[in-house]
Amino acid sequence: MPADAKPPHNATLAAFGERVRARRHELGWSQEVAADHIGIHWTHLGQVERGQRSSRIENVLKIAAGLDTTPGRLLDGLPSE
Amino acid sequence: MPADAKPPHNATLAAFGERVRARRHELGWSQEVAADHIGIHWTHLGQVERGQRSSRIENVLKIAAGLDTTPGRLLDGLPSE
Numbered sequence: 378m379p380a381d382a383k384p385p386h387n388a389t390l391a392a393f394g395e396r397v398r399a400r401r402h403e404l405g406w407s408q409e410v411a412a413d414h415i416g417i418h419w420t421h422l423g424q425v426e427r428g429q430r431s432s433r434i435e436n437v438l439k440i441a442a443g444l445d446t447t448p449g450r451l452l453d454g455l456p457s458e
Numbered sequence: 459m460p461a462d463a464k465p466p467h468n469a470t471l472a473a474f475g476e477r478v479r480a481r482r483h484e485l486g487w488s489q490e491v492a493a494d495h496i497g498i499h500w501t502h503l504g505q506v507e508r509g510q511r512s513s514r515i516e517n518v519l520k521i522a523a524g525l526d527t528t529p530g531r532l533l534d535g536l537p538s539e
Binding site: 387389390393427431432433434435437438439447448449451452453455457458 | 468470471474475512513514516518519520523528529530531533534536538539
């Protein structure tokens, strides 16, 4: 099964990934460009955007900073499990 | 070496833990009471407050909700590694 076809791990990560992707699109960046700004590999970013990988606090901060936004804008109001 | 004497893993987690502890103190709660509201074990909360344990997104949401605050208030502006 290709990665795109795999389901998100849970509703929280699905919604977080959608926000990350939406912010990346606002910036007009490819996954490769965004991952470079964030400082992670683009395959890692792809997994985050698809809700297939959770992130620890340290990486949430890197993702927010790399996408020129805040952790709060990416996390506040997300559905809990 | 007792747990209290162990250093935090990094500056990000140290600062996050301080915010969690400060919010718990605002509420006037013990670690046991706060952990019960959050839905994690009090030893887990203690590790978080001491910066000795990172948290994934799902647990950040639980911690914020359990302490009647938002992920943004706990994460925005934290020092990055």
